[in-house]
Amino acid sequence: MSANSLYVPQLCPIERIRQETPDTRTYFLSACEIDWSRDYRPGQFVELSVFGVGEAPFCLSQSPTRADSLEVTIRKTGSVTNRLHDYQPGDVVGLRGPFGNCFPFERAQGKNLLFVGGGIGLPPLRALINYVLDHREDYGDVHVFYGARTPSDRVYKNELQTWSRSDQLKLTETVDQADPGWTGHVGVVTKLLRGLEVDPERTMAFTCGPPIMLKFVVAELLALKLAQRNIVTTLERYMKCGVGKCGHCCVGHHYICVDGPVYNFEQISFLPEIP
């Protein structure tokens, strides 16, 4: 190993690309060279290199129980993600990881699980949802809520269809703006939570999405009498290194890249700067 191997990525060819929405694609990365490819935990992330531009953090969006290839679902937002959008199968990216803590899937055992995802917030949750489905007997009822702006902004459309027919979990979807073919709910995802029957002692909620959505979702979940520590999310900060060195993600004395990105809201209430 060289002295600076901490920052040297492993090379990883793209096997397949699936267009999820106009601006979001899922990349299936060849796992052959990656010795941890079945050895990561749901909620962890990687630093992905687009050579000539740079690196950015992305969560691993598939459960390790299903990782024939490593999956990342990425929306076009800036320099790395725009360039990546031009990549084709066979092109090679760099990978460092897996980084960060993970969802508390052990503490969740025996509990009923609520998943509340908004837009591009579904990928991290999907890693855990599929993990739970592959260890189904360890968990109680599973209810997934997913909200997107329009029907075409939904990611994993085939998988959502499979889930909607499955007896292993319940899926409730909503969109902000329907189109003619849409038969599901219309409106913000928080509306679906209102008045939900839950046993707060036996329920854990996992939620990811835009900050504004999170704020309202948490308020609803607290109204359902869930304890703060049973409401779990992932925090996003600008990250450069992923290994607790560059300082960018530091909040209070927490390095979100190492101590996080998964936090429950009791922990978050002790972090400065995070509303």
Added chain:
Amino acid sequence: MDRLTLRKSDVQPFLDSLSGDYRVCAPRQIGSSDFVFDDYQSGQEIPFDFVNTLIPPKNLFLQARETLFSIQGTTQPRILERAPEKPMALFGLRSCDASALVFLERFFGERGFEDETVTTRIRHSLRMVLACHTPGPSCFCVCCDGGPSLISGFDLQLTDLGEKLLVEVGSERGRAAVDQRPALFAPASEADHAEKLRQVSAVDQSFERRSYISEGMKRISLARIPDSFWDNCAADCQGCGGCCFVCPTCSCFSVSDQPDGQDYWRRDRWRDACLYEGFTREASGHNPRSRRAERVKRRFFHKLSYQYVETMGRHGCVGCGRCVTTCMGKLGIPDFLARVHDECK
């Protein structure tokens, strides 16, 4: 501890003899009154009467900009790793800067990942610390456990005894450097040691004691500082990041790919500063620290809070005083803490 002496006239031969095993660096005068830490050139004059270098020797360990690795191609890339480096021998670094290197070695080794580029450079370096006999006007290492002389954290510690230096051995590496050159070193006498102890106590007396320093650290740790105070500080901070760049313990950096000729790129890391607006700006445009007051608060929390003492074993300030000289808004650490004392009742 082993004590020897080295004649000042033997310093150059000593450094020349180290240059086989080490990249030797020492302070050098530039202009009329400034000093920099730089590669030692054989025969170069070695200063003994200077307060400290403008830029800390930290920059030799965590460079202002350096290449992590090179890349050939983009979609079918090949990674070209860096060649190994020769270890460094630093002659005449100050106690505060040596304390900062101990801090950085720990920082870059912690949290489950080791940044070996930095830790190896520090760990393999020969650190020859020159104890201070006359603190500069901005120095306050005594309040921060950073100097003016050390009991650990050096390979050799040098005390100026006029014609000669008292040399204290602080590590195996220092031991070897001395043992391999018996002709240059003589045993120290009781009188030499007594003179050092006299100097230590005299230097200690020459610092102004500032009780508000620990008071301010406590207020910061307990978040007992009103927002209006941070707003006032932010009005004086120019957001230049100078304090971060001259600080021997600040270590934040950014990373990006830079073109380096036809079909080649370098992945560079370059020092960054938490006082810059873009430091925390996310790809969505959202910035959790968009106000300067929030960034100023962040800097002082990181430097001075007990929360970091818990994880790092000491405060993030070694009292070198460089931020005092650099800041045009009077927000160097002691000035800032004096404001906390005066303005936060």
